Amino acid sequence: MYLHQVPTNFFDIFPDDVSLLMVLIDTNPFFWNSINTSLSFSKFISNVLAFLNSILLLNQLNQVVVIATGYNSCDYIFDSSALQNHNQKGESLLQKLEEFVDKDESLCRDDSVDGPGFSLLSGSLSMALCYIQKVFRSGPLHPRPRILCLHGSPDGPGQYVAIMNAIFSAQRSMVPIDSCIIGAQHSAFLQQASYITSGIYLKPQLLDGLFQYLTTVFATDLHSRSFLQLPKPVGVDFRAACFCHKNTIDMGYICSVCLSIFCKHHKKCSTCGSVFGQAQTQDSSTPDRKRKTSVDN
Amino acid sequence: MYSLLVPSFCAINKLSSALFQGGNYIFEFDSFADRDICREFVAAAIAFHGETGKSTSEKPAAALQDEQLSTAEMEHRIKLLQEDNELQRLHKQFVIGGILTEAEFWATRKKLLDQNDRRKPKQRVALKNEMWSVKPLSDGQSNRVTFNLTPEIIHQIFAEKPAVRQAYLKFVPNKMSEKEFWTKYSRAEYLHSTKNVVAAAAEAAEDEELAVFLKQDDMLTNEARRKIRRVDPTLDMEADVGDDYMHLPDHGLLREESKDVLDSQYEPYRRYFSQDLNQHAAVVLQGRVVDVELGDTRSVAEALARTKQAELANEVSDGNLEKDLSHRISRVAEIEDLQGPRDLAVAPLCIKDPRDYFDSQQANALKPLGDAGSGVKTLKFNVSSVEAYGSLRELISEIRVTGLSEPITDPEVAFKVLSGLTQNISSTKYHLGKSPHESILDSLPKVTKEDLLHHWTSIQELLKHFWSSYPITTKYLYTKVTRLKDAMSQVYPKLQEIKESVQSDFRHQVSLLVQPMLQALDAAFAHYDADVQKRSAKSGERPNGFM
Numbered sequence: 035m036y037l038h039q040v041p042t043n044f045f046d047i048f049p050d051d052v053s054l055l056m057v058l059i060d061t062n063p064f065f066w067n068s069i070n071t072s073l074s075f076s077k078f079i080s081n082v083l084a085f086l087n088s089i090l091l092l093n094q095l096n097q098v099v100v101i102a103t104g105y106n107s108c109d110y111i112f113d114s115s116a117l118q119n120h121n122q123k124g125e126s127l128l129q130k131l132e133e134f135v136d137k138d139e140s141l142c143r144d145d146s147v148d149g150p151g152f153s154l155l156s157g158s159l160s161m162a163l164c165y166i167q168k169v170f171r172s173g174p175l176h177p178r179p180r181i182l183c184l185h186g187s188p189d190g191p192g193q194y195v196a197i198m199n200a201i202f203s204a205q206r207s208m209v210p211i212d213s214c215i216i217g218a219q220h221s222a223f224l225q226q227a228s229y230i231t232s233g234i235y236l237k238p239q240l241l242d243g244l245f246q247y248l249t250t251v252f253a254t255d256l257h258s259r260s261f262l263q264l265p266k267p268v269g270v271d272f273r274a275a276c277f278c279h280k281n282t283i284d285m286g287y288i289c290s291v292c293l294s295i296f297c298k299h300h301k302k303c304s305t306c307g308s309v310f311g312q313a314q315t316q317d318s319s320t321p322d323r324k325r326k327t328s329v330d331n
Numbered sequence: 332m333y334s335l336l337v338p339s340f341c342a343i344n345k346l347s348s349a350l351f352q353g354g355n356y357i358f359e360f361d362s363f364a365d366r367d368i369c370r371e372f373v374a375a376a377i378a379f380h381g382e383t384g385k386s387t388s389e390k391p392a393a394a395l396q397d398e399q400l401s402t403a404e405m406e407h408r409i410k411l412l413q414e415d416n417e418l419q420r421l422h423k424q425f426v427i428g429g430i431l432t433e434a435e436f437w438a439t440r441k442k443l444l445d446q447n448d449r450r451k452p453k454q455r456v457a458l459k460n461e462m463w464s465v466k467p468l469s470d471g472q473s474n475r476v477t478f479n480l481t482p483e484i485i486h487q488i489f490a491e492k493p494a495v496r497q498a499y500l501k502f503v504p505n506k507m508s509e510k511e512f513w514t515k516y517s518r519a520e521y522l523h524s525t526k527n528v529v530a531a532a533a534e535a536a537e538d539e540e541l542a543v544f545l546k547q548d549d550m551l552t553n554e555a556r557r558k559i560r561r562v563d564p565t566l567d568m569e570a571d572v573g574d575d576y577m578h579l580p581d582h583g584l585l586r587e588e589s590k591d592v593l594d595s596q597y598e599p600y601r602r603y604f605s606q607d608l609n610q611h612a613a614v615v616l617q618g619r620v621v622d623v624e625l626g627d628t629r630s631v632a633e634a635l636a637r638t639k640q641a642e643l644a645n646e647v648s649d650g651n652l653e654k655d656l657s658h659r660i661s662r663v664a665e666i667e668d669l670q671g672p673r674d675l676a677v678a679p680l681c682i683k684d685p686r687d688y689f690d691s692q693q694a695n696a697l698k699p700l701g702d703a704g705s706g707v708k709t710l711k712f713n714v715s716s717v718e719a720y721g722s723l724r725e726l727i728s729e730i731r732v733t734g735l736s737e738p739i740t741d742p743e744v745a746f747k748v749l750s751g752l753t754q755n756i757s758s759t760k761y762h763l764g765k766s767p768h769e770s771i772l773d774s775l776p777k778v779t780k781e782d783l784l785h786h787w788t789s790i791q792e793l794l795k796h797f798w799s800s801y802p803i804t805t806k807y808l809y810t811k812v813t814r815l816k817d818a819m820s821q822v823y824p825k826l827q828e829i830k831e832s833v834q835s836d837f838r839h840q841v842s843l844l845v846q847p848m849l850q851a852l853d854a855a856f857a858h859y860d861a862d863v864q865k866r867s868a869k870s871g872e873r874p875n876g877f878m
Contacts, residue, residue, distance in 0.1 A: 063719035066726075075726040076733075084739045128731050132724065139720040146715040243748035245740045250752055263756045284847070285854055 051255040052095040052177040054169060056162040057086070057184065061102045061135065062153035065187040065217065069150075073216065073241040079131075082184065083124050085248040090114060092253065097177055099165060102131060103158040103185070104138035105151060110161070152190030155183070155223070159200040159211075166209055178256045180210045180233070183224055186217030194223065201227045210234075212252050216241060225267065235267050277304065364402055371433055404444070411443055420785060421792055430818040435796060435811070480513055485628055488516075489635050490614045493550040498543045499632050507540070509628060519544030551610060557646065563656065565663045775837060782829055783844060786822065790848050793819055797855050801862070816859055819852055 059082060066075045086098050100112035111130040114123070159181070166179040181204065204211055210233035213224035220237060228235035238247045254262055276283050276297035287296045292306035302309050360366040412419045425431040437444060489496040495516065503512050519541055522531045535542035646652070773780070797815045800808045826845050833841050 061723070063716070063723040064714055067714050067719045067722055075723060076730045079727070079730050080735045081739065084735055124735075125731075128727060132727050135720060135723055135727065139716065142716045142720070144716055146713050147719070148713050238748070239751060240744060240748055243740050243744040246745040246748040247752070250749060265752060265756050266759055284850060 050178070051257040052093055053089075053255040054097045054099070054166070054177040054179040055089055056165065056179065056181045057082070057098065057100045058103050058155070058158045058162060058181065059100060059184045060153050060155075060186045060216070061131070061138070062105050062151055062187045063135070063138075064105065064147045064149070064151035065153065069186070069218065073244065078184075078216065078244065079128075081245040081248065083127065084245055085253070086112075086114075086127075087123075088249055089253060092255070095177060099162075100127060101158045101161055102134050103153045103155055104134065105153060106138050106141040106143075107134075108154050108158040108161055109134050109137070110165075150187050150217070152193070153185075153187040154193070155185060155187075155190070156193040156196035156200060159183075159197065159204075163200060163203055163207070163209070166207065170207070180212065180256060182212045182214065182252050183227075184214050184216060185221060185224060186215065188217065188219060189221050189223045197223050197227070201230055205231050210256065212236075214238065214244075214247065214252060216244070229267070234264050236265055364405060368405065407444065408437065417785070417788060421789055424789060425792065425818075428818075430793075430814050431796060431811075439795065480517075482628070482631075486631055487614070489632050491610055492548055493554070493639065494543060494546075494548040496632050496635055497550065498540070499628070500636060502540060503629070515541050516544055551606075561646075561652065561656075563659070565660055775833065775841070779829060779833055779841075783841070786826060786829070787848060790819075790822060790851060793822075794851055794855055797859075801858070803862070812859065816856070819855060822852060823849070 059079075086100070089098055090096055096114075098112065098114040099110065102109055102111050109130075111134055112123070112127040162181050166181075169176050169179060201211065204227070209231065211224070211227040211231045212233040213221065213228050213235045215221055215224065215235075215237040225235050227233065234251060236247065236251055238244060251264055254264065276286055277294050278296055278298075278300075283295070283297050287299055288294070289296075289303040289306065289308060289310070291308045292303060294303055294305040296303075300310065360369065412422055422436060426433055426436050489499070499512060503509050507515075515538070518534075519531075522534060522545065531545050535545040775783075793815055797812065797819070800812050800815070803809050803812060826848065830838060830841050830845060
């Protein structure tokens with residue numbers, strides 16, 4: 035259960051299948067450099083381009099906006115509603131992408147980076163949501179927006195708060211966030227994002243067939259989702275991890291001041307510094323019970 | 332009804348400490364409600380006294396005393412049970428089943444019980460503000476004047492005139508009957524109302540008792556002197572609109588004091604209106620000090636006398652008051668310029684880096700999704716940014732040159748993907764429902780669902796009482812824990828039964844649902860066993876232990 039449950043007749047309000055798709059592509063160079071697979075960046079981009087074309091073919095009024103999530107910055111690189119020569123869409127996208135990469139490089143302050151690094155997902159999510167808000171205010175008739183994250187870099191813990199804020203604001207505006215993970219590991223942030231906003235989270239098994247995944251699952255518009263069967267994750271594990279060992283625990287001790295969780299008794303809370311009361315002089319003090327079911331009710 | 336119950340409780344309390352060493356007793360009750368209440372106590376008392384020694388005899392007596400349930404409360408509890416089915420089921424299961432006592436069951440539900448009490452009006456009736464409530468009714472024809480004294484008026488008289496109260500306690504019923512007392516009092520009042528001080532003095536000289544009513548009240552003057560000494564000098568006496576002396580002389584009240592100078596012998600018999608007014612105001616504002624039924628005059632007088640004495644005793648014993656007063660004066664009337672700087676003791680704020688927390692959450696959230704490794708390997712090596720960006724640029728230009736490949740995907744790969752997706756979707760559809768927010772519970776038959784939920788709440792109730800009884804310090808807690816343990820061990824087969832009653836395709840889901848309940852029970856049992864072991868290890872050291 036979350037705060038704003040999507041009303042059951044939501045899909046009856048807007049029977050149109052016109053959609054505004056915001057695609058956030060991960061252009062973190064360190065990530066693309068670090069993976070060693072069948073999916074190179076060029077193949078990835080070509081799949082994405084074909085996918086964008088097919089979206090625009092589905093409905094004349096469909097709109098697509100592409101935002102690049104870089105290492106140091108994010109920027110719009112394509113907007114289908116901008117007037118331009120229709121045959122040159124791919125060209126202009128690639129052109130803008132190159133410019134973006136140049137700009138991103140110029141902003142780079144690190145000389146070298148270990149591993150895949152983190153991309154600025156929170157930034158691109160925010161930009162997408164701002165664009166959507168602009169569309170909402172453009173008038174009564176507007177396509178139904180959704181966000182698709184093509185993400186591969188690992189989650190940056192420093193962005194957690196910003197990403198959660200973006201997720202909640204998407205939830206509030208009823209904008210689903212779909213996630214397609216092209217990286218090595220799952221992304222907890224995007225998993226939560228898709229769960230909370232009732233989007234789709236998918237980590238393709240065969241990255242060669244990325245295009246097939248995109249068209250089967252992520253091309254579906256919001257109206258059709260009410261009667262199409264789409265892959266769903268098993269469920270989000272909301273259990274907490276203890277602060278001392280980062281193990282998932284079912285029962286533990288909680289500091290009553292800051293609610294930090296520990297798996298065994300401590301004299302002092304390591305987060306807020308409050309001193310815990312003396313344990314009873316007898317054998318064992320009563321551990322607080324803390325339960326969370328793994329199946330959401 | 333209430334008075335019937337009270338003696339029974341007192342009786343049982345008296346009985347409990349001396350009684351349960353043997354012997355049979357038969358109690359008679361007027362109604363089933365009484366009998367049920369008493370049955371609870373007796374059962375509880377028997378349970379306590381069956382095994383305890385002297386050291387714990389105070390506790391059960393205290394526990395019994397706390398259980399003073401009036402019928403109103405009993406009714407309230409019954410009503411609560413009737414309204415809430417879940418609560419009734421739990422109550423039936425635990426209290427009637429003998430696992431928890433009534434007190435324990437309701438101990439955690441104080442909020443529910445309190446709610447109703449708030450609906451009853453908590454307003455108390457204050458004292459009347461009428462000063463001249465004793466108005467004589469004079470019969471125009473005869474010379475008789477009648478005074479009507481109701482218990483309320485009597486209460487007020489005792490509150491305002493301590494001399495009259497004291498006289499009452501002294502004279503009645505020794506020297507005169509109550510009726511005579513009040514007749515004399517009324518005579519005094521009549522004399523006062525005529526404002527004939529000389530006549531009052533004359534009559535006072537004749538009748539000693541009457542003199543008490545006619546003279547000024549010494550007790551009052553003493554009280555006034557005491558109060559003056561305790562006035563807070565920091566009191567803000569600034570006049571406001573209510574203190575308008577200019578436009579309404581004497582606040583609109585008639586001047587009663589005669590201007591003639593009387594002989595000093597008549598002074599004590601003079602009554603001052605302002606004194607009466609102040610005293611009356613003080614008493615009314617203080618409100619009802621005693622809560623005694625007004626029927627019995629004597630008890631009212633005694634109760635008032637007691638409170639006054641208690642107040643006096645408090646004042647005398649409270650020698651610190653003067654010190655506190657001087658402290659307060661220095662604090663309130665302080666001159667800021669002359670004060671030194673004040674250091675507020677504040678603990679430094681220390682908040683840990685939130686990143687540490689979220690790191691752990693991430694690891695946690697990814698576990699159920701299983702290991703990655705779908706052919707994507709991450710090579711962790713140090714890459715220079717120039718190199719990275721360079722390669723990216725290269726790849727982009729590659730696309731520009733080559734364009735989109737044809738076909739975009741290998742058809743076999745595409746087919747594999749499609750069938751994989753289809754299989755995934757169809758397998759999860761029947762197991763998990765249409766949306767991730769749908770739950771398994773809804774797909775189970777209704778009876779099973781209700782059973783599971785009820786088991787969950789009853790397990791929580793049991794565990795709540797179980798964990799709150801640790802660490803075990805008294806015999807009572809020990810027996811309680813044993814009772815709870817037995818009840819908990821009976822839950823396992825019931826849950827197993829539920830699992831088996833469900834259709835085979837749901838069985839896995841149900842066992843997933845049941846698992847946390849079993850885990851909680853297992854943890855409780857583990858704790859219990861560990862505790863028992865420790866106790867038996869320690870019992871060698873403590874032969875005089877509680878057991």
